[in-house]
Amino acid sequence: MAKFRARQVAGAAVAITTLLALAACSDPGATAASAPSSGSTVPAAGKTFNLAPEQNRVKVTVDAEAAALVPDAIRADGKLTVVSTGGTAPLSLFATDNKTPIGSEVDIAYAVGETLGLTVEVLPVAWADWPLGVESGKYEAVLSNVTVTEARKEKFDFASYRNDLLGFYAKTDSTIGDIKEAKDVAGKRIIVGSGTNQEAILVRWDEENKTKGLAPVEFQYYDDDSASTLALQSGRADLTFGPNAGAAYKAAKDGKTKEVGTLNGAWPLTAEIAFTTQKGNGLAVAAQAAQAAQAALNTLINDGSYAEILDRWGLSSEAIKTSELNPPGLPKK
DSSP, rough: OOOOEEOOOOHHHHHHHHEEEEEEEEOGGGGOOOOSSOOOOEEEESSSEEOSSSSOOOOOOOOHHHTTTOOOOHTTTTTTEEEEEEBBBBBBEOTSSSSSSSHHHHHHHHHHHTTTTTTEEEEEEEEHHHHHHHHSSSSSSSSSBOBBBTTTTTTTTEEEEEOOEEEEETTOOOOOOOOSGGGGGTTTTEEEEEESHHHHHHHHHHHHHHHTTTOOOEEEEEESHHHHHHHHHHHSSSSEEHHHHHHHHHHHHHEEEEEEEEEETTTOOOOOOEEEEETTTSSSSOOSSOHEEEEEEEEHHTTTTTHHHHHTTGGGGOOOSOBBBBBBBBBOO
C-alpha cells in the first residue's frame, strides 16, 4: 500500500503568503505528467494523442494585417525563434524520439508564427534560462506556461492566450457534484501538492468551513503520481486538486478520472498565461494598437484554429475569448 501523509492544515495567513508567492507560475515541469517512452500514439477515452515527431498540427493561413505588424528586425530573416521549457504533458514535452518538442504550447507557437508569415523554430531550454535569453534578445519569445505578473511586466511584454486554471478531479464513477466554493470540499479527502498555491487555496477554504462548523478537509500528500492515482482509484481519496492542464490530459488519455471543478490558479485573483517577449520588441507591444502576437492570436481565436489546438490536447476548458495585450498581472510580493 502506497504511503501518504494526511494532516489537518491551519494558518490562513501563511496560506495567503504562499498563494501570492507561488501563483506566478514556476517551472511547469515540477508537476509534469511524463510522456510515454515508446509508440507514436496513446489511446485515450475518445481521443488519441499523437506523440510522434511528425505532428498533424492545425493548418493556419497568413493574416496579412497581422503580418504587417511584425517588426523589421524579425521580418528580415523571416524566422520566429520561440523557447519552451518542456517536461509537462500536454503543454510542452518531447516526442517519442526524445528530442522533438511537441505539445499545445508548441502548436500555438507554430500557429502564431505561421499566421504572421514566419518560419518557426521551437527550442527547448531550462526554465531558469528563458528570462535572460528573452530579455537579451537571444530568443524572440517564450511559450511555456508563463503567468503574467506585474514584476515580469517590467522586463517583458505579454499577449495572453490561455487561462491559468487549477482543477478538481474525481474518479469517473464518482458521485461528487460540482466543486465551486469552500463548502463543496467540506469533509472531502483531497490529494494536493505540499507547498503549492493550490494547497494554500484549500487551506483558506478549509479554515472558512471550520468557522462555519463544517467538516474539515483531510489533506493527503503523495510522493509521486502513481501513488496518488492508486489512492484515488482505490477509494482512499475523493479528489485531486492541482494544475488543470496535466490532469485534463490524463483524464482524456485514460478515461479514469473526470473534472468536477476548476478554479483560477491565482484565486481569488485572476492569472493568465501569455506569449512572452522582450519588452518593446514589437511582437507584443508598441505605439500602435494591436500588435503582431496579439493580432495573430485573435485571428486564430476568431477562425477557430485556436479552439482546435486546445481540443487537440484536451485543454478546451482553458480557452480565452480574446487575447489581451499586457493584461493586469499578479501583484508584486
